[in-house]
Amino acid sequence: xxxxxxxxxxxxxxxxxxxxxxxxxxxxxxxxxxxxxxxxxxxxxxxxxxxxxxxxxxxxxxxxxxxxxxxxxxxxxxxxxxxxxxxxxxxxxxxxxxxxxxxxxxxxxxxxxxxxxxxxxxxxxxxxxxxxxxxxxxxxxxxxxxxxxxxxxxxxxxxxxxxxxxxxxxxxxxxxxxxxxxxxxxxxxxxxxxxxxxxxxxxxxxxxxxxxxxxxxxxxxxxxxxxxxxxxxxxxxxxxxxxxxxxx
Amino acid sequence: xxxxxxxxxxxxxxxxxxxxxxxxxxxxxxxxxxxxxxxxxxxxxxxxxxxxxxxxxxxxxxxxxxxxxxxxxxxxxxxxxxxxxxxxxxxxxxxxxxxxxxxxxxxxxxxxxxxxxxxxxxxxxxxxxxxxxxxxxxxxxxxxxxxxxxxxxxxxxxxxxxxxxxxxxxxxxxxxxxxxxxxxxxxxxxxxxxxxxxxxxxxxxxxxxxxxxxxxxxxxxxxxxxxxxxxxxxxxxxxxxxxxxxxxxxxxxxxxxxxxxxxxxxxxxxxxxxxxxxxxxxxxxxxxxxxxxxxxxxxxxxxxxxxxxxxxxxxxxxxxxxxxxxxxxxxxxxxxxxxxxxxxxxxxxxxxxxxxxxxxxxxxxxxxxxxxxxxxxxxxxxxxxxxxxxxxxxxxxxxxxxxx
Numbered sequence: 001x002x003x004x005x006x007x008x009x010x011x012x013x014x015x016x017x018x019x020x021x022x023x024x025x026x027x028x029x030x031x032x033x034x035x036x037x038x039x040x041x042x043x044x045x046x047x048x049x050x051x052x053x054x055x056x057x058x059x060x061x062x063x064x065x066x067x068x069x070x071x072x073x074x075x076x077x078x079x080x081x082x083x084x085x086x087x088x089x090x091x092x093x094x095x096x097x098x099x100x101x102x103x104x105x106x107x108x109x110x111x112x113x114x115x116x117x118x119x120x121x122x123x124x125x126x127x128x129x130x131x132x133x134x135x136x137x138x139x140x141x142x143x144x145x146x147x148x149x150x151x152x153x154x155x156x157x158x159x160x161x162x163x164x165x166x167x168x169x170x171x172x173x174x175x176x177x178x179x180x181x182x183x184x185x186x187x188x189x190x191x192x193x194x195x196x197x198x199x200x201x202x203x204x205x206x207x208x209x210x211x212x213x214x215x216x217x218x219x220x221x222x223x224x225x226x227x228x229x230x231x232x233x234x235x236x237x238x239x240x241x242x243x244x245x246x247x248x
Numbered sequence: 249x250x251x252x253x254x255x256x257x258x259x260x261x262x263x264x265x266x267x268x269x270x271x272x273x274x275x276x277x278x279x280x281x282x283x284x285x286x287x288x289x290x291x292x293x294x295x296x297x298x299x300x301x302x303x304x305x306x307x308x309x310x311x312x313x314x315x316x317x318x319x320x321x322x323x324x325x326x327x328x329x330x331x332x333x334x335x336x337x338x339x340x341x342x343x344x345x346x347x348x349x350x351x352x353x354x355x356x357x358x359x360x361x362x363x364x365x366x367x368x369x370x371x372x373x374x375x376x377x378x379x380x381x382x383x384x385x386x387x388x389x390x391x392x393x394x395x396x397x398x399x400x401x402x403x404x405x406x407x408x409x410x411x412x413x414x415x416x417x418x419x420x421x422x423x424x425x426x427x428x429x430x431x432x433x434x435x436x437x438x439x440x441x442x443x444x445x446x447x448x449x450x451x452x453x454x455x456x457x458x459x460x461x462x463x464x465x466x467x468x469x470x471x472x473x474x475x476x477x478x479x480x481x482x483x484x485x486x487x488x489x490x491x492x493x494x495x496x497x498x499x500x501x502x503x504x505x506x507x508x509x510x511x512x513x514x515x516x517x518x519x520x521x522x523x524x525x526x527x528x529x530x531x532x533x534x535x536x537x538x539x540x541x542x543x544x545x546x547x548x549x550x551x552x553x554x555x556x557x558x559x560x561x562x563x564x565x566x567x568x569x570x571x572x573x574x575x576x577x578x579x580x581x582x583x584x585x586x587x588x589x590x591x592x593x594x595x596x597x598x599x600x601x602x603x604x605x606x607x608x609x610x611x612x613x614x615x616x617x618x619x620x621x622x623x624x625x626x627x628x629x630x631x632x633x634x635x636x637x638x639x640x641x642x643x644x645x646x647x648x649x650x651x652x
Contacts, residue, residue, distance in 0.1 A: 082595060082596075084296070085298055085597060085602075086295075089297070089595065092594045092598075093594060094592055094593070094594040094598055095593045095594065096587050096590040097590060097591040097592075098589075098590060098591075099589075099590070099591055109586070109598075118433075118434065120373075120375075121373075121375050122377065122378060122432070123376055124372070124373060124378035124382065125364075125368055125379075143360070143361065144362075144364045145360015145361045146360070146378065147300040147360070150297070150300040151433055152435070153435070154435030154584060155586060156297075156586070156596060156598065158297075160290065160295075161289070162291040162295075163289040163290075177289060177359070177361040178360055178361060179360070233587065234435070237434060237435065
């Protein structure tokens with residue numbers, strides 16, 4: 001695949017998806033490809049089902065008043081600071097209070113990148129889709145704006161673009177009348193970088209967020225999950241989110 | 249015995265054209281509102297990221313549910329072989345199609361990108377109940393059209409029963425699909441119930457028959473054709489039983505929820521402390537939309553009165569819109585329970601009841617869709633032979649006897 005980066009990253013991602021499907025088509029056996037991805041793909045890696053990208057949030061390290069992750073997300077993805085209920089929020093800080101003890105916790109909440117995403121199930125046009133590497137995305141060229149995914153998402157992770165936008169980032173396609181949500185900074189992941197929220201959290205010195213491949217037992221995230229109990233939000237729904245929380 | 253003839257209406261009276269112009273104006277206002285919504289975006293509506301489906305969905309889902317129910321009169325004639333109802337069937341099939349088209353028009357124009365309708369029609373995700381519904385809707389229109397054809401064209405009349413049975417089964421599946429749009433939403437406490445599908449079917453019987461009664465009474469009153477008291481009384485009695493069946497499902501739906509600890513808070517919200525939703529449920533849906541019409545249609549004298557029956561039918565439709573408002577808007581007003589057992593707070597309105605105030609364009613779009621349905625009925629009765637020239641009890645009985 002081409003290493004060149006077009007201005008339209010959705011189209012590029014579609015191409016990547018198409019390329020992945022083609023690769024899958026020439027597999028001689030499940031999981032075994034005839035050839036490796038070319039050397040030229042260093043800058044844009046192909047989504048592979050061998051990988052499951054995930055996030056781990058240690059709520060004991062998350063600061064109640066810290067919104068570094070939220071601000072970094074806005075800067076990276078070109079979102080305005082929300083002032084109205086119609087404004088998009090891809091990631092938000094949620095404060096939990098135990099009504100019995102009064103103890104509080106703070107944590108970031110965003111698309112949980114479920115293995116069994118209800119938004120993908122309900123989307124009539126398959127605009128909501130899950131990439132081979134587990135990232136749940138919306139194809140903005142295919143979304144008709146029916147908002148059924150917003151009704152179906154248990155995490156309130158999606159926003160609808162209620163008005164015309166200007167100044168979108170070239171590699172973060174957004175548009176009026178379509179639904180959007182956390183992409184796990186797919187544009188950064190494809191450049192071998194970490195999501196903006198994770199990077200910002202690390203820069204604050206808290207390091208409450210860890211990003212990595214849940215399928216790779218040697219990854220830092222897998223190691224941390226093995227070391228300490230972590231939970232999935234609304235695990236009862238059996239959606240197998242790719243985002244896990246510790247200290248809940 | 250001469251066959252009871254089906255006839256178009258003349259459709260040239262001042263009353264006809266006045267109604268036509270009024271409905272046309274409402275439709276035009278709805279289209280303007282939709283255009284405004286598309287150019288400005290949903291920012292001009294009362295919808296936001298909390299209440300994502302607003303007033304247009306209330307009207308649209310109501311019309312779609314009523315559409316399948318409007319086919320009842322025809323189903324009684326063909327699927328259940330009650331010959332007495334046969335002359336009343338063509339209007340029932342046409343009305344069903346008209347209501348569905350009105351509802352779908354609203355749904356499409358409320359999309360964020362209505363210009364991408366072709367995407368919706370060409371790319372299907374077969375796991376999506378929405379995608380199934382698109383097939384169910386188009387199939388319903390096709391089956392109802394074929395059914396109507398077999399009723400209007402004597403050369404294919406031998407297929408009427410078959411087409412009628414197919415349409416009846418299809419309509420049951422269709423309303424199951426409509427109810428399941430909500431029933432499949434596992435994370436929303438007000439929905440996530442298999443009860444919604446049969447409840448929507450029961451409600452469709454009520455709303456559809458009420459819509460039929462309004463069209464039927466208006467057509468006969470407007471043209472001066474004979475309309476027998478006994479005919480009305482029979483339809484009134486049927487409406488009464490449909491209302492009872494719907495109330496039964498509504499009661500079972502809420503009672504089963506009230507038995508589950510995790511559902512008690514949302515039920516308490518909708519049924520007791522939910523402000524507009526509680527008022528719309530008890531006063532709109534239950535009292536004015538069910539109990540008062542029930543009293544009217546079961547009253548031994550009033551159920552023979554056109555006026556009383558028309559009032560009952562209009563009340564039922566008002567109650568139906570109230571029910572949809574409580575179901576659709578009320579269900580979204582209740583916040584998602586992300587962390588059961590915790591109190592939550594965030595910049596994205598987690599843990600709080602959502603307030604929604606519909607805007608004028610939304611209302612106009614919804615009313616415009618209803619006007620489109622009514623306009624289609626008005627055109628249908630003018631250009632198609634949809635209704636018998638007499639709906640007196642004697643004429644219908646004689647027709648039934650002649651065919652027996």
